Amino acid sequence: EVQLVQSGAxxxxxGESLKISCKGSGxxxxxxxxxxxxxxxxKGLEWMGIIFPGDSDTRYNPSFQGQVTISxxxxxxxAYLQWxxxxxxxxxxxxxxxxxxxxxxxxxxxxxxxxxxxxSS
Amino acid sequence: DIVMTQxxxxxxxxxxxxxxxxxxxxxxxxxxxxxxxxxxxxxxxxGQSPKLxxxxxxxxxxxxxxxxxxxxxxxxxxxxxxxxQAEDVAVYxxxxxxxxxxxxxGTKVEIK
Numbered sequence: 001e002v003q004l005v006q007s008g009a010x011x012x013x014x015g016e017s018l019k020i021s022c023k024g025s026g027x028x029x030x031x032x033x034x035x036x037x038x039x040x041x042x043k044g045l046e047w048m049g050i051i052f053p054g055d056s057d058t059r060y061n062p063s064f065q066g067q068v069t070i071s072x073x074x075x076x077x078x079a080y081l082q083w084x085x086x087x088x089x090x091x092x093x094x095x096x097x098x099x100x101x102x103x104x105x106x107x108x109x110x111x112x113x114x115x116x117x118x119x120s121s
Numbered sequence: 122d123i124v125m126t127q128x129x130x131x132x133x134x135x136x137x138x139x140x141x142x143x144x145x146x147x148x149x150x151x152x153x154x155x156x157x158x159x160x161x162x163x164x165x166x167x168g169q170s171p172k173l174x175x176x177x178x179x180x181x182x183x184x185x186x187x188x189x190x191x192x193x194x195x196x197x198x199x200x201x202x203x204x205x206q207a208e209d210v211a212v213y214x215x216x217x218x219x220x221x222x223x224x225x226x227g228t229k230v231e232i233k
Contacts, residue, residue, distance in 0.1 A: 035222070037171075045163075045171065045214055047222040061221055062122075095170055105218050107161040107176035114170055 002026045004034075004096050004112035011118045012086050019082035020115045022096030029077035030054035033099040035108060036070060036081045040092045048094075050104055051079060059104065086119045093117075123148045123217050127225035133233040140202040142228045144215035149195045152219070159219035162191055162200045165227075166211045174213075175200065207232065 007021040022034065035050040049060040053072040060070070072079040079096060094115045097108040124147040134140045150159045158178035163171040173182050175191035178198055188203045202209055210232060215225040 044212075044227045045165075045216075045224040047216075047224065050222075059221070097171075100173075100176065105159055105220075107173055107216075107218060109173040109176070109182060111170040111172070 002098065002110045004098060004110055006094075006096060006112040006115045009116040009118070011120070013121055014087055014119055015085050017082070017084050018086055018117065019080050020094060020117065022079045022081075022112050024077045024079070024098065027098075030074045031102060033104050033106065034072065034079040035097045035099070036068075037095040037097060038092045039095065039114075048081070052104070053077075053079065086117075088119045088121075090117060091119050122221060123150065123219065123223055125215055125217055125223050125225035127215060127228050129228060130226070131229040131231065133231045134205045135233045136207065137204050140205050140209070140230055142200045142213050142215075142230075144193075144198040144200070144225050146196045146198075146217055148219075150217045150219040151195050158194055158198070159217055160191075160193070160198050161216045161218065163214045163216060164211045165214065171214065202230070205230070205232070
């Protein structure tokens with residue numbers, strides 16, 4: 001069974017750094033794309049970017065380029081989303097999701113449970 | 122970016138009645154190489170992760186009840202719930218994955 005298990009909720013202050021994780025299991029982690037999706041409070045879904053753990057090919061939504069860094073460690077089957085300096089506007093639920101096919105142009109049938117990030121002074 | 126626009130933003134339907142959600146893309150999401158529409162529909166219930174219902178515009182995912190169906194091609198798509206059940210109360214999103222994926226703004230489905 002494919003599983004994506006995300007790290008727990010975080011409460012941070014503006015300006016702090018953060019790295020959240022998404023651990024995949026039940027499949028060949030290196031062979032499928034993993035995406036990150038933001039959902040701000042009471043709002044819709046926004047595609048942040050995607051990574052292929054096999055070779056770390058990473059593609060960002062231009063709206064998030066430079067604001068976050070997506071990475072993966074295939075040795076421990078874990079993908080990451082990180083910020084160097086958080087802002088209150090980063091307060092949101094963050095989901096990871098795995099592609100259904102081997103290419104980036106695929107639907108995403110597998111989702112993590114979400115990580116709530118709260119940024120407040 | 123391809124902009125996805127859903128209509129309506131919300132709808133209230135009686136139990137057992139049909140619910141129809143529309144999704145329009147600003148550019149065609151059908152590939153000329155394989156004739157596939159790069160369009161999916163997701164359901165998100167309160168406090169849960171999104172769930173993929175329909176991929177490639179009309180392919181129902183395994184385990185999804187057959188009251189859910191997807192149709193359309195090119196730039197205009199529809200998700201239909203043929204007989205609304207209480208457990209279908211949720212927000213529904215369309216998503217194109219033809220290029221950098223984008224979602225529609227969501228349609229909230231409630232019971233009338």
